[in-house]
Amino acid sequence: AQKITQTQPGMFVQEKEAVTLDCTYDTSDPSYGLFWYKQPSSGEMIFLIYQGSYDQQNATEGRYSLNFQKARKSANLVISASQLGDSAMYFCAMRANAGGTSYGKLTFGQGTILTVHP
């Protein structure tokens, strides 16, 4: 079974500063993918960034980067130069290649609420 843990229920950051949101995972599958989603107060889930377990480099997408430490089973999201619009709930999720029909499933963490202060 897969498990995702986000230990920070809430985080605060000053505008224009960087912030790291923690995510640890557990799986016995050698092949898996890690995702981060943003959920603003309006409720829609917005895909941010993806990291594959065999990717050699950390994923980056604009101001988002993923600090992937495979040995520690962590996949922390780093947001640089925070903006007020970054205030939202952030979810880490994992898809493991368990074979058969289950490879589409995502397992989500509990989420972290990020508040950006002006």
Next chain:
Amino acid sequence: DVKVTQSSRYLVKRTGEKVFLECVQDMDHENMFWYRQDPGLGLRLIYFSYDVKMKEKGDIPEGYSVSREKKERFSLILESASTNQTSMYLCASSLLGLTNEQFFGPGTRLTVL
């Protein structure tokens, strides 16, 4: 532009009623999913489908059923709604494959009185 739509943003039902939540995607995705989201618990998978008429149980299928008669439509059914099914319900779809992200609908906030 990719799109997943859900039939209602807000729904109020009474205990014991049969409830249908509809989800439609226009991206020709094979996979479709139903999650419920509760504070402190994140998103939990109820059911998913990888093809028409195919379905698999997720982590919390009890009290729910699903139907997928057409590729673009995935319905979640609460046979007899109960108050503990009050929640936010999110539908998602994706292509097959490990690297493909899921696209989410706007969610339906269901209240069961």
